[in-house]
Amino acid sequence: MNNDSPSTTAVSRVRVERRTDGDFADTPNPRLSWTVESAVPGWWQAGAEVRLDGGQAGERVARLDTDESRFVAWPFEPLRPHARHTLQVRVTGVDGGTSPWSEPVTVHAVFLADGEWAAPFVGLAPAQDGAAGPAAPGLLRTELDLGADVARATLYASAHGVYQVEINGQDVDDALLKPGWTAYQHRLVHEATDVTALLRAGANAVGVRLAGGWWTERYGFHGAARTFYGERPAVAVQLHVELADGTTSVLTTGPDWRGAAVGPVVASGIYAGERIDARRALPGWSGPGFDDSAWPRVDVHPSDVVPEPAIAEPVRRVDELAVQDVITTPSGRTVLDFGQNLVGRLQVRVTGERGQVVTLRHAEVLEDGELGVRPLRLAAATDQLVLSGEEDVFEPEFTFHGFRYAEIDGWPGELDLSTARAAVTAVVISSDMRRTGWFECSDERVDRLHENVVWGMRGNFVSLPTDCPQRDERLGWTGDIQVFGPTASYLYDSDAFLASWLRDVAAEQAARDGVCPIVVPMVLPFGAKPAAAWGDAATVVPTTLLERFADRRALAEQYPSMRAWADVLVGLAGDRLLWEGMFQFGDWLDPDAPPDDPAGAKTDPDIVASAYVVRSLQLVTAAARELGDPEAAGTYGDLAERARLAWVREYTTPAGRVVSDAQTAYALAITFDLVDAATRATMGDRLAWLVRRAGYRIGTGFVGTPIIQDALTSTGHADVAGRLLLQTGVPSWLYAVTMGATTVWERWDSMLPDGSINPGEMTSFNHYAFGAVADWLHRTVAGLAPDAPGYRRLRVAPVPIAGLDHASARYETAYGTAEAGWAAHGGQIVVHAVVPANTSAVIVLPGTVDGEIQVGSGRHEWTVPDPRQQAVPQPVTLASTLGEIADDPEAYAVVLDAVDALAGKWDGNLRSLQEWTDQRTLGDELVRLPPAAPERLRTVLDELNSRRAAPAAR
Structure with a gap:
């Protein structure tokens, strides 16, 4: 290779495997990724070199004939347990120029050899007087003497519960709630922390602060909560020390450790909170020489699960x-x-x-x-x-x-x-995932909605993807992350986080004959029932990791899990290939569902369930093709097509209606490709009509909400999608924003317009499911989407919507920063795109019919006529139809405000009207208002018409 090093190209952000907080190799053959920054337009990689331990004895260089820089196979012999190396990368472009070597990163092998885990789990001995209780927090400790200076030391630790380790009075790291929550009975993870700087020759002490956390928490509803895992927490510690004289030492937890229910933390629970008594502080307890003679010996807790290295950020x-x-x-x-x-x-x-x-x-x-x-x-x-x-x-x-x-x-x-x-x-x-995605537009309310989605994700990505973070629940509901996964994958680099959780999904399925539970980890007595859209997380989330991160390893790991869920669905659907008559959540939290029946949706749950049968079979078919399993691709592909035809025969009419004439039903048919092109267009028209009839208010729950905007825009109804987005009445995305929300709510009306909390038993103000609309904002409104796995090829196809003057998205792909967006100026739309080095992009400009534009890396800009129709406002009178008023955002707002002022909580309030059609006039709808209402409305409308006419007259 040409070793000249032009300054225009450089390698940065070299990574080992998935984690973003360090270069941790959790496998002997970790994948490598790097980012290339280049000022050369259209830069493309021709090859790369990877240098291991550069400048040291045993330096090795691997030359790679590849244009890929994401998840590149490990080019050296497999790593050994405990190994540490430095790694550098340089690349050569098709232009012949070669970059300098990247800054070295340290590769830390965090896995142990088979059979090497030797640490038993230990916990506090049962309290003699019972005062402390079985789940009492406490402190555990031991001491060790090292005969020489420490060359290297690594702490491996895990727990039944939550813990932190101190060595000689200092915390080993800044991670919290270690080791996090996994399906403990099937899978535990351990940390692997470099603690070399904390140890010294001579006397040392290791201490553990321990509490029950998720292990001892009681799970369940309606006062029937019960402990699922165990009554007493325990910890396992394994400390590997290499001394300067070449000797090694391994310290593990064991029956010689001591522990007591002492220290400032008196009581602790995930749901309950914590009681901390500063009078109980024990200075020096984790240092050498502390007198622990009064502390009992610890108990050893049996465990059949050998911890594996943590693959996600803590x-x-x-x-x-x-x-x-x-x-x-x-x-x-x-x-x-x-x-x-x-x-x-x-x-x-x-x-x-x-x-x-x-x-x-x-x-x-x-x-x-x-x-x-x-x-x-x-x-x-x-x-x-x-x-x-x-x-x-x-x-x-x-x-x-x-x-x-x-x-x-x-x-x-x-x-x-x-x-x-x-x-x-x-x-x-x-x-602690790395933030990767941003969005902004000309409407500060939409920007606040997006910020609410970000905060909702931050709060519910605490060790696993939960439904809510505040009440006595906080569980890994599979349906929530199934719909939110694409949004999560844009906002943060959540690949490692979700790949780790998927291992728990697979473990829970294996224990239930392939059924993916409604929560993972599964801690509910009723959680093993199969449920559409919830269990389908087993097929949808791995597909998302492939699409957004090019993580084929995650897809391959989960492939048996995906097939197992598909096989469950085929069994449930039977010969008709329709999933009918069984338990379902359906379109959960449809806005018309009563507070005490969140499953009472407008769309028949069988329609939802049978649509997801098709969807999961389609995804397993695609995974089989991706992974080179043609036999399975043929089998599942045939089943998917048969199930699709069964859905069409059972639930659609020749005229293109769905028997549940509701927003979610049509959104499913369109986005899951259940119908042919002509029927799809007809259904898109019907969906748009239904949204208009509802006064451009949302009519979907957990299933329909993430897909309705795609269904509208992909069938030519971007104007309707825009009105739906910018609606502020209840139910709508922006209603919560107008009520001061700073996260996304569980219910469309978690808080009622009068400021009172929804009377339903289940009301959260931090639930990310409805925030899945953010993915549509990124991909469609701003126009930044993947067109090949991991954004190796971008698709820039912005769809300007009425009511916005500009919108843009910025995403830190594995290849570098990508941007897309548009701005309206004087009847024109200016589209811009930033394409990272070593990627390309497909551009579809708004309103064009000339097909796609192919571009390479660099900054690009185009100007096209604004395709949005600028309708001339028509005079509005009492004879105007409700449909005409609904189509006129300004008139719609004026009429609603006037009626509110006249009638307060009138039984026929237009804000809750479900029939904004052309068959009813505004005058018809005023019959139940006070007699003065028509005259007042005429005055308000005359003022509106005069105000609108004034600019035209000038």
């Missing part, structure tokens, strides 16, 4: 927020407002009398001016801080809360805004 502190307001409630209580619904806990600095208790209660909203705790159900979400008499700094360690507001009781002295800001900080926690 939970960490990712942000801090200051108090925005101090509120005195009507009852006289003090509440802190952080201005943002978040997930984490409070860090508190306080001085008061010894033994004084400060109580912190957390909630997402206020109701009637007080802390709104009813949606928490049985989760106390309360922390108690017992003061030492000196200045104390508290932060709960083994719990977390979903909250915007915190009620403070027992605070010593006054707590005004300046005092609160100095004393209390909200610590935001999340799995």
Whole structure:
């Protein structure tokens, strides 16, 4: 290769496997990825070199004849356990230029050899008097003597519960809630942390802070919660030390360790919160020479599961927020407002009398001016801080809360805004993934909606993808992530996170004859029932990882799981290949469903279930082709087509109607490719008509919401999709924004217009499922989508919608920064795109019929006529039809505001009207209003018409 090093091309962000927080090799043959930055237009890689241990004895260089820079196969002999190497990459382009070597990264093999895990799980001995309780938090410790300086040391540890390790008085890392939540009975993960700097020749001590966490939590609803995993937490520690004199030492947990229910953390629970007593602090407890003679020996806990290396980023502190307001409630209580619904806990600095208790209660909203705790159900979400008499700094360690507001009781002295800001900080926690995706547009309400989606993901990606972070639930609901996966894959590099969770999916399926449970990990007594859209996470999420990250290894790992779920579906569907008459969630939380029946949707659940039979069979067929399994591709492809035809025969009419004449039914038919092209167009028209009839308000639940905008825009109804997006009435995406939401809600009306909380038992203010619309904002409104796995080829096809003047998206692909967007100026649309080096793009310009444009890397721009029709507003009168008014956003808003002012909560309020059609006039709809209403409406409409006519007259 030409070794000249032009400054125009450089290699950056060399990565080993999936994690974004370090170069951890969890397998002997890790894949390599790198990003090329080049000022050369259309730069394309011709080959690469990978250098191992450059400049050291045993340096090796592998020359790769490949144009790929994402998940490139390991080019050397397999790594050995505990190995560490440096790695560099340089590339040569098709132009002949070669980059300099990249900065070296350290490859750390974090796996152990087969049979090498030797550490038993140990926990506190049962309390003699029972006062501490079986799940009591506690401290465990031991000491070791090292006869020489330490050359290298790695800590491997896992737990039944949550823990942190200290060595000689220092935490080994900044990870929280280790080892996270997995399907513990099937799969445990261990950390592999470099602790060389914490050890020294001579005496050393290892200590563990341990609590029950998810292991001892009680799961279930309606007061029937029960412990699922175990009553007592335990930890396993294995410390590998290499000394400067060449000798090695391995320390493991064992019966000689000591532990006691001592230390500041008195009680801890995921749902309950934590009680911390600063009077119980034990200085020096994790250092050598501490007197632990009064501590009992630990108990050894049996475990048949050998931990595997963690493949995903751990939970960490990712942000801090200051108090925005101090509120005195009507009852006289003090509440802190952080201005943002978040997930984490409070860090508190306080001085008061010894033994004084400060109580912190957390909630997402206020109701009637007080802390709104009813949606928490049985989760106390309360922390108690017992003061030492000196200045104390508290932060709960083994719990977390979903909250915007915190009620403070027992605070010593006054707590005004300046005092609160100095004393209390909200610590935001999340799995520490790298942010990769951004969106912005000309409507600040849509930008706020997008920001709400981001915050919802941050709060619900805590070790696993949960439904909500605040109440007595916080479970890995499979349906939620099935619909949200594409959005998650854009906002954050969630490949490692989701690939790890999918291993739990496969493990839970294997224990249930292929059924993917409704929650993973599966801790509910009824969770093993197969349910459409929920169980289909087994096929959809691996497909998403291939599409968005080019992660073929994840697809291959999950392929047996995907096939197992498909086989379950075929068995359930029977000879007719229709899944009918069984338990389903259906189009969960359809806005018309009653508060006490969230499954009571407009779309028949059998229609949903049978559509997902087709969808999963299609995805398994595609996976089989991708992985080179033609026999399976043929088998599942035939089943998919037969199931599709069965769906069409059973649920559609010759005129192109679906027997459930509802938004979700048509969205499924269109986006799942269930019907032919002509019928698809007809169904798109019907879907648009239904949305218009509803006054451009959403009529879908968990199943329909993520796909309705794609169904509309792909059938030529971008104008309708735009009206649906920008709607602010309830139900709509922007309704919550107008109500001050800072995360996405579980229900379209989790808070009612009067400020009261929805009366349903199930009401959360931080649920990401409806936020799946953000994927459509990225791909369609801004126009940035993958056209080949991992964005190796981009598809830039923006769809400008009425009501926006510009929109853009920026995404950090594995190949570099990609951008796309548009702006409207003087009747023209200017489209821009940034294509990373070593990728290409397909461009489809708005309103063009000349086909696609192919471009290489670089910055590009095009100008085309604005294809959006600029309708001239027509005069509006009482004789105008409701359909005409619905089509006129300004008139629609004026009429609704006028009716609201006249009638308040009138039984026939137009805001809840379901029939905005051309067969009814505005005058017809006013018959139940006060007699003065028609005259008042005429005045309002005359003012509107005059205002509109004035610009034309000028």
